[in-house]
Amino acid sequence: MPLHPAGPTQIFTFPDVAALSQGLDTYVAKLSAEAIHRHGKFTVAISGGSLPKQLAAVLKHNKSVDFSNWIVYFADERCVPLDHEDSNYLLAKTELFDYVNIPQENIHTIDPDLVSDPEEAAEDYISQLAKTFATKDSVRFPVFDLILLGVGPDGHTCSLFPGHALLKEATNWCAYITDSPKPPSERITLTFPVLNHAHHVAFVAAGAGKQDMLHQLLDTPGHLPAQMVKPVTGTLSWFVDDAAAAKITSTTHKGLERL
Numbered sequence: 628m629p630l631h632p633a634g635p636t637q638i639f640t641f642p643d644v645a646a647l648s649q650g651l652d653t654y655v656a657k658l659s660a661e662a663i664h665r666h667g668k669f670t671v672a673i674s675g676g677s678l679p680k681q682l683a684a685v686l687k688h689n690k691s692v693d694f695s696n697w698i699v700y701f702a703d704e705r706c707v708p709l710d711h712e713d714s715n716y717l718l719a720k721t722e723l724f725d726y727v728n729i730p731q732e733n734i735h736t737i738d739p740d741l742v743s744d745p746e747e748a749a750e751d752y753i754s755q756l757a758k759t760f761a762t763k764d765s766v767r768f769p770v771f772d773l774i775l776l777g778v779g780p781d782g783h784t785c786s787l788f789p790g791h792a793l794l795k796e797a798t799n800w801c802a803y804i805t806d807s808p809k810p811p812s813e814r815i816t817l818t819f820p821v822l823n824h825a826h827h828v829a830f831v832a833a834g835a836g837k838q839d840m841l842h843q844l845l846d847t848p849g850h851l852p853a854q855m856v857k858p859v860t861g862t863l864s865w866f867v868d869d870a871a872a873a874k875i876t877s878t879t880h881k882g883l884e885r886l
């Protein structure tokens with residue numbers, strides 16, 4: 628049974644996190660080069676949590692990547708100052724941005740002046756997205772070259788949590804949440820229509836703590852947030868280490884041979 632009717636899900640497994648980071652480097656470098664060749668830029672949305680470190684471990688040393696043409700957004704962000712320990716931006720900065728030459732103006736952060744007003748912060752983020760992805764009127768949804776997602780032990784992705792009303796958001800590009808079950812409670816997040824219009828979406832998950840959730844997400848039909856990521860025409864990939872993949876029973880693909 629296909630996991631996602633819109634297209635096959637590719638699951639790439641790696642013996643450990645170091646190998647996973649190597650695979651992610653190969654994948655991201657390839658998509659970056661293709662996008663820059665195609666339209667002069669690489670539009671990417673990055674999640675927080677464990678992802679920035681796994682993403683950056685090898686990529687930050689990859690001199691073949693043209694980071695000067697990257698345009699970065701955050702798949703979700705916490706409503707905290709940019710130097711706060713809970714900031715997804717701060718995490719991505721210390722893990723990746725500090726090592727590579729992405730122009731600062733190409734890194735789209737939550738407006739630090741609006742973190743006390745999540746609704747305003749989400750509105751502002753939509754305006755920022757509109758600058759990159761034409762105007763709100765001329766394009767229905769942004770089409771990212773790549774969106775990199777994490778998944779929580781409850782099946783949440785971005786700041787889209789199980790059972791939350793935001794799962795039904797069908798119009799807005801970015802939404803706000805003031806009752807996140809995972810602290811901090813106030814956040815902004817890209818919405819499913821944006822996730823599902825990307826050219827490529829990749830989940831990254833590592834460690835035994837993700838075993839049960841990955842088994843549930845990938846082997847059992849359901850409507851958890853991570854299962855609602857179903858790119859309309861784009862690709863959906865999972866990058867997982869053996870520890871996280873231990874209970875997955877669907878066919879898995881070892882390494883990157885299918886990329």
Ligand SMILES: O=C1O[C@H](COP(=O)(O)O)[C@@H](O)[C@H](O)[C@H]1O
Pocket residue numbers: 674675676677678702703704705715776777778779780783784785786809
């Ligand atoms: O709160 C968040 O959690 C998810 C998952 O994080 P992880 O540490 O379990 O990988 C993350 O993808 C999201 O960006 C973040 O805000």
